Amino acid sequence: MRSIGKNFSSDNVGPISPAILQAMIRANDGAAPSYGADPWTARLQELVRETFEAPDAEVFAVATGTAANALALSALVPPFGGVYCDAAAHIENDECGAPEFFTGGAKLLTLPSRDGRLSPAALSAHLEASRAIGVHKSKPTAISLTQATEWGTVYSLEQVRAIGAIARHLGLAVHMDGARFANALATLDCSPAAATWRAGIDVLTLGATKNGAMAAEAVIFFQPGRLTDEFARRRKRAGHLWSKARYLSAQLVGYLEDALWLRSAIQSNAMATRLADGLLTMRDVRLLHEVQSNEVFAVLPEATIARLEAAGFVFYRWYLPPGEPVAPGTAAVRLVTGLDTNPADVDALLDAAAG
């Protein structure tokens, strides 16, 4: 297999991890019951419960992050409800209205931030204000955190717990969009349980696609009940229940077994740090945010950007956080590493940038 080499555009351009592909091939063995009554789906359930130390957790696999997020929100929020999220959240900006579609018209209530993290204080203030308004406003019923955030930053456990406490106090549910949860967990260096349900998360979208799977995300309900009963039907009527469900489950089994997910995230995080460290040695380069996962947001001189493009590196120019100034002759870029980004790939980029 070729390395992804010069492509720093996204963590979704890479191939399937060998171990995940092998798990799929192992599942391709004769007949198996359809719609999730197969042994790989049972094994996934077991693995999730072990991994998250959550013996009652229920897991539902789907193929995309947009589906996972929107389905999870639809189980938490009524059509007349509202979901708090950061103004930079994926659910607000990159899902073409999927949350509105799946919830039947609920509203995303966005709060601005510089770094993609909802501030507990701003959230508290907004919730306080909205409680007085009555039926003219969508009813706030959930909070969605992106972990790691769209700016590559990571909520600390204290921050998650503070938001969890606000939610519990007011009876709101908390969803975590963990498209890059493994990358965040590698940085937090704590147990999966501590990073989620012990901090107040009710439902986790556990991403695998950006971290080596073909197309697989797990929606995990930590406290099942009515919600999970409903969820099975919601998934079916959204066309996200695979008849040959084993191939979705097998990906996630391969992902979680032998800690592949964490090993992959540690590798891509390390490459992002190597990249950021290298860039910071250069003149006129600054980072927009601390690198806490596998994304580097940097302001570079246009000349540097031109050199990288000329050398065949692939990446996106990016927008700036609200109110952020940018010096003339410079621009922001996003550089994303994947589990198969090698030190040599990073060093080649740094060399090209240095000119």
Place this chain on the structure above:
Amino acid sequence: MRSIGKNFSSDNVGPISPAILQAMIRANDGAAPSYGADPWTARLQELVRETFEAPDAEVFAVATGTAANALALSALVPPFGGVYCDAAAHIENDECGAPEFFTGGAKLLTLPSRDGRLSPAALSAHLEASRAIGVHKSKPTAISLTQATEWGTVYSLEQVRAIGAIARHLGLAVHMDGARFANALATLDCSPAAATWRAGIDVLTLGATKNGAMAAEAVIFFQPGRLTDEFARRRKRAGHLWSKARYLSAQLVGYLEDALWLRSAIQSNAMATRLADGLLTMRDVRLLHEVQSNEVFAVLPEATIARLEAAGFVFYRWYLPPGEPVAPGTAAVRLVTGLDTNPADVDALLDAAAG
């Protein structure tokens, strides 16, 4: 790989066809642009146009038949619209309200039949009546045909053309749910074009999952335009656009290349015919419908059913067509063959049934 052997419960219990798995593995080669800008997706487009002799056709791959059908209908029918279908149609009975969800509340207008085929005459009469009623009724805007039907029967080209003509006359769109289109095409023994757009079909859901793919269906618009512009956004907001789209496209490329789809369908159809022919030699057995694809609906003595179950064969007891009598001590069953059902599997079942 083990044969699916004794499992006649559905064509979704089988494994991935070797050729399709190989196509996926070939696609797993280093970095590739995401969201469909990859070469496998371009190749799929090309293959569909060639296969259907439709140089302007647009194809969109998704992972499930429910998604393919519901998305296709949502592009054809406004939320205040209605879709004619047979009362036995999959979209009416087996998709948990997906068409209603994706269309934003359109109504399925069902007409009863004995064999799963909409009758052009009944359709015409109903349409005539509904034109006078005005805003109190959902506006009929589309017709959906299941080919092969849920009873394993196949619309003749004449029947499809008759419905196409009614639709054209009244300005309705025609959707074909082709979850088992390859099986129908094998029976019709005509070109894919003749079976679809030349007979008046506007949009085809081309199934692959039941015929050897892992999870892949193609929505094909024969006359693109506004509908396909919309469709790309509809697919995205439903969570059905894969970031690593190459793995969806590769399945369908493997499916269509070298006529794998037809070879597979011919094989499973032949096994169904072998099965039906064998059953008909037995006393007290009758078929509910002519076998025209890979499903056999038979009325068997309870003793025969018991022998099959005791011998480890897996299949479903089934309901009867509306108004169909059933003799005491007999019951209906459904027996489905797949592309990896072998003559030996069929003969073993026949032996067990014979007792």
Place this chain on the structure above:
Amino acid sequence: MRSIGKNFSSDNVGPISPAILQAMIRANDGAAPSYGADPWTARLQELVRETFEAPDAEVFAVATGTAANALALSALVPPFGGVYCDAAAHIENDECGAPEFFTGGAKLLTLPSRDGRLSPAALSAHLEASRAIGVHKSKPTAISLTQATEWGTVYSLEQVRAIGAIARHLGLAVHMDGARFANALATLDCSPAAATWRAGIDVLTLGATKNGAMAAEAVIFFQPGRLTDEFARRRKRAGHLWSKARYLSAQLVGYLEDALWLRSAIQSNAMATRLADGLLTMRDVRLLHEVQSNEVFAVLPEATIARLEAAGFVFYRWYLPPGEPVAPGTAAVRLVTGLDTNPADVDALLDAAAG
């Protein structure tokens, strides 16, 4: 005010009852708090609780029956749910998909009947069957009864109780579409409580528009709680919360005070009976259904229909119950009386029919 005279087309062609108009004019007195914080709305709440002997009932006024039904169902049924109703029900045939829209895509599960009444036995059998099917089907979560039915018949208390018992046993909610509830109640000759919550009804759509109001229907929850909390927001986001809510409430206050609703229904029922009795004295006339409210469904000779039309009477030709034969030279008609239909109006029609 002119009598509605020769118009037997519907009970929605008549004017506002004088007492209801006076109630509206009394409410038109200077400033009043908006959105239901006015005294007329408080009085309506009180009146409903008294009238239905239901001290905890919550009432929500809206302007149309379609809104009342669809909002009520949306509070009872999740988007992936199903609602049982008779195949002739208004919610199925005359609301242009409003239930599907308001519920976010739930499915109406229709059972056929000759007279518009759901049969407890058929309902039981269908529910039994659907329990086994799982996520591929919309989940049955409510039953909706039309009282009086679309064929002018009335469920007996025993029938309502039998359905209520089935629902309670399986955890389904029961909605009553009472667009003509007053007409049914006049026939049942029992208390409003006996006809509703004591028989197992959870939510009643109490019609007033067809019985003398301008535009007013009351959605009554007999056992409030989460549902009524939600309902206020559902009504607002559907645009059915009037800012000047007093004018909606005043109509219903005028309707319920001094038993106007029952007096009006008794009058129009009596006129329907007079009409039916007169028609039955004529040769070649038969009724399709027993007259139990203010609608007469009759099969008349075409010559009789022609005489009525020539004499300026306004009414609809109607369709026949499923499987009902009709003799050549005859056709079905619907004749509807209103609270301002006079004996002289009826006798004039009978004279014209007699020729």
Place this chain on the structure above:
Amino acid sequence: MRSIGKNFSSDNVGPISPAILQAMIRANDGAAPSYGADPWTARLQELVRETFEAPDAEVFAVATGTAANALALSALVPPFGGVYCDAAAHIENDECGAPEFFTGGAKLLTLPSRDGRLSPAALSAHLEASRAIGVHKSKPTAISLTQATEWGTVYSLEQVRAIGAIARHLGLAVHMDGARFANALATLDCSPAAATWRAGIDVLTLGATKNGAMAAEAVIFFQPGRLTDEFARRRKRAGHLWSKARYLSAQLVGYLEDALWLRSAIQSNAMATRLADGLLTMRDVRLLHEVQSNEVFAVLPEATIARLEAAGFVFYRWYLPPGEPVAPGTAAVRLVTGLDTNPADVDALLDAAAG
């Protein structure tokens, strides 16, 4: 009828204008065809065409502004679309998600402003940016202007035309939320045509409820066609088609005849100006916005507010525009006049404020 006197809380607390009530009573005359086939509805159509010099305009009456706005947007915007509006717009803040519900999940794309008016420049820049993004974003398909705005300001004709030109250039539709259109028109002092379709408005929600009607708003399509065909069904399935439609139409006929709408708006605007002028003579009072309609947003000393409250005046404390500072010991209030606010009412408030 009592004056609304001390109530400055909203223009929806007032009674029905005598002329409008009389129009309703005139319509209450015997039988009339239902669902809009009555002469008052025909007269409304005629009046709207004359008033707006738009011979092809189509008008649809509904009872509430939320319904009018949300239905209008649902005709303009697909479920995967986006609607630009000011961040202070009623559709964003006060309709409990009705636009999201009626459109089937479209997204409101808000741009901030100080005074409630969308800036053509900001709109242009945002549209430019969003064109590049593709299927991951809701597709911008409409712009909604509130005229007068939620801050009581009025778009100049130049501003409306500039936005109309942007929309035409990019193929977007323009909706005007005219809940207080008459108040704006009185200030603009131009023809209704000049203020709407000649400036680029495609659909107008013409408010009457806040300006003397009981419950009536008109959705006016200036260029009918497919949209109006659809709209009739959309209105029905939302439960907003009255069976006794004459009473909705009669209100609007009374509203438009003899220029009642403009005379009423001129009166309430004049009272707002009188109020603002009086307040500005007081120390420590400032207006947040120029008074251009019937709303006064003022920052008052807390002592003044307390005196007004003690004297029995009813009004709301209000929030501040984004980034607006407020001196300690002062707070913002909203004071709204209605068509039955008298000079004496205003002067009494000013006297109480002066202390």
